[in-house]
Amino acid sequence: MAMSVEIGGGTLSEIYQSAKKLLLRTRDGLEKLERLENAGGIDSPDLSTSVKRDISQIQSFCADMDRLWRSVGAKSQRDLWKRKVEQIAEEAQSLKESLDKYNLRNQKRAQEARERAELLGRANGEGAHVLRIFDDEAQARASVRSSSRMLEEASATGESILRKYAEQRDWLKSAQRKGLDVLNTVGLSNSVLKLIERRNRVDQSIKYAGMILTVVIVVYLIWRWR
Template sequence: MEGGPSGGTLSEIYQSSRRLLLRTRDALERLERLEATTTAATGGGLDSPELSMSIKRDIIQVQSFCVEMDRLWRSISAKSQRDLWRRKVEQVAEEAESLKESLDKYFLRNQKRMMEAKERAELLGRANGDSAHVLRIFDDEAQAMQSARNSSRMLEESFATGVAILSKYSEQRERLKKAQRKALDVLNNVGLSNSVLKLIEKRHRVDKLIKYVGMISTVIILYAFWRWTR
């Protein structure tokens, strides 16, 4: 691993990180070419633990350089120089992150290949011992998967039906509420009309009583006046 000078200047650490990035990129390309070559030839990739771990260590070293450079560029007094070094350090950090992502993808592919190889070995071992048993296992798994798909489809259909029914119930409930409000309005209007009619009838009876009392009073007064003038 190529390390930067301990306590070096910003420029020295930057140059060390650039050289280390170049070496890491070349090593990663060799690792990917090796993977592609062995995959095409044998159907499975070939792992190179020493090379992959060396790449990982170099990436970690570059990232540690970035931490140190990030601290140093912030102490620069001139704004133009500070902005320039900030962009340079960010570029180094982005390249290191890109290389890390590529290496992580390689590790995932290698892990997947190892698992597939293990599964193939187990299946071949079972087939050599009892092929009928292996075929029965595949049939059972296929039937289980089909049953699970059918159950999932039935659940989805039941869910859709339930949603439709609830929607219809909601519409009917809204219509019933509107009808109930109209009925209450009608009842309120009828109740108001009955009250008004009763008030009118009562007033009419009072008017009739006043009229009769007035007529009787007039007759009595006229009679009394007639008797008095005789």
Template sequence: MEGGGGTLSEIYQSAKKLLMRAQDGIERLERLENSTSSGGLDSPELSFVVKKDISQVLSLCADMDRLWRSVQAKPQRDLWRRKVELVAEEAGSLKESLDRYFARNQRRMKEAQERAELLGRANGDSAHVLRIFDEEAQAMQSVHNSKRMLADSISTGAAILSKYSEQRERLKVFLIV
């Protein structure tokens, strides 16, 4: 978790930094996509980092959601509740943008594969080229699937750790009382 802050304000600042970094990453992915509109260059590392940042923001939102409820003054509590909601909405919006990017990328890969198949049928001699393309497309798909599974595992682990933290806090309250 970036920043590792313990107070609501520190966690909020960390979440805002991660949101800005994720937004910048999505913009860079879209620029890459638009600059190579004929081929569509994908940056797997960048898309993985953006997805990880969004997952971290969502985890921080869970922490902030727990913390804003403990603020004593009602006006401050309402202000923090709204801030946390806005961060969560922005993270959700960025997640949707990234999902749309992945869908466009998948569509481009499928179209390229279909184009290669059509060209392979038109040129009987291009079976070797088509086989190489198929193997590379399968490898890219395998890497993409592995990245997605790894990101999902990280998200699941973060959620589990967040729940453990909540349970620890509850147990502390019970032990104190």
């Protein structure tokens, strides 16, 4: 009978049944690996190795059955066993591809874990140095902004002072003209007029000295707070 065809001590039917049992066990093992992966990326090297070994055994069974079904006498039986063996081989190939994808994902997770560990290991070295650079740059930017605000405030203060001096200068000129008109009216001597002019020059000197002193103070304050 066709079913009694043997190879290596097993008939075609016996090998087929053994292959079916291994398919079920392999499928269960692969599903367990995927459940562990979904539960948190847990790896089970022993189970993975067992699944891989079972797939190899199934493929070996398929090679044996592929030779056996060709020895079956009846054509209808040969065609039936051909389809059965091809189905087992396709399922074994599908399980192998699933296992390969699982192994690739597992390798990727392991690589990412190593990279994270390396980054954490450098946290107190290069990473800390980079953070210090960022801190220094942030402090420098803050200092520049502070200095810019101080400069703007100092500039505004200087402009206000200069406007006041300009107003005082106009007022002094007006007062001087009025004083000269009064003096001319009462007929004061030239010596008195010269005295007034000298006093005016002194006032002018005091005014410019005050302006210079103000500018010096502003520049000093800007330099002091940078």
